[in-house]
Amino acid sequence: MQTRSFNLIDLALGEIDKAIKTLTAPARSSRAVPAAAEGAALQGAARVESARLMRVNHAGEVAAQALYRGQALTARQPEVAAALRHAAAEETDHLAWCEQRLRELNGRTSILNPVWYAGSFAIGALVGALGRGTSLGFVAETERQVESHLRGHMDRMAVQDTRSRAILEQMTHDEVQHGAQAASLGARPLPFPVGVAMRLTSRLMTYGSYWL
Numbered sequence: 001m002q003t004r005s006f007n008l009i010d011l012a013l014g015e016i017d018k019a020i021k022t023l024t025a026p027a028r029s030s031r032a033v034p035a036a037a038e039g040a041a042l043q044g045a046a047r048v049e050s051a052r053l054m055r056v057n058h059a060g061e062v063a064a065q066a067l068y069r070g071q072a073l074t075a076r077q078p079e080v081a082a083a084l085r086h087a088a089a090e091e092t093d094h095l096a097w098c099e100q101r102l103r104e105l106n107g108r109t110s111i112l113n114p115v116w117y118a119g120s121f122a123i124g125a126l127v128g129a130l131g132r133g134t135s136l137g138f139v140a141e142t143e144r145q146v147e148s149h150l151r152g153h154m155d156r157m158a159v160q161d162t163r164s165r166a167i168l169e170q171m172t173h174d175e176v177q178h179g180a181q182a183a184s185l186g187a188r189p190l191p192f193p194v195g196v197a198m199r200l201t202s203r204l205m206t207y208g209s210y211w212l
């Protein structure tokens with residue numbers, strides 16, 4: 001009983017430590033920032049719009065970290081928990097790339113990131129407890145929605161912002177792989193209303209992070 005309490009406290013402290021690091025420390029990527037042909041320096045409205053869009057994408061990656069960590073925490077099968085933690089580590093590259101591009105654009109991260117992290121962690125923990133098929137189904141659906149969101153951003157972004165575009169293209173490629181991996185591990189389709197609720201939540205996050 002005592003060992004179990006210590007384990008739970010260790011787990012909770014580990015998750016709090018991870019959350020603080022994600023929200024405050026610069027992310028470290030294992031892969032270099034996707035290279036792009038140097039475009040003309042972005043000015044004025046195009047730079048401001050790119051910074052806003054990259055702030056939204058950065059917030060999405062903060063939420064992805066929290067979702068994966070929450071799901072891994074309550075996953076019952078060790079192999080599923082390991083796959084989720086591995087995916088969270090890969091998403092760290094996306095976080096680091098978005099951070100770097102935001103700096104280059106003189107942008108800033110969203111002040112709402114702690115809210116997105118806490119909310120996403122809670123949703124992830126709940127979904128993880130619903131079992132393997134549902135948890136992986138949630139990953140597959142999330143990645144599908146993120147892919148479509150990223151393609152939308154590439155349509156909106158100034159053509160000359162080749163650096164942001166190269167990052168978003170590589171992220172899109174990775175998200176498709178994450179979704180395929182979840183499907184191959186046994187993702188189950190989610191009930192239709194869940195997909196709708198996820199889209200509404202993501203719209204709220206997109207709107208909030210774009211402005212704040």
Ligand SMILES: [Fe+2]
Nearest residue numbers: 061064091094
């Ligand atoms: Fe990502």
Ligand SMILES: [Fe+2]
Nearest residue numbers: 143174175178
């Ligand atoms: Fe992903």
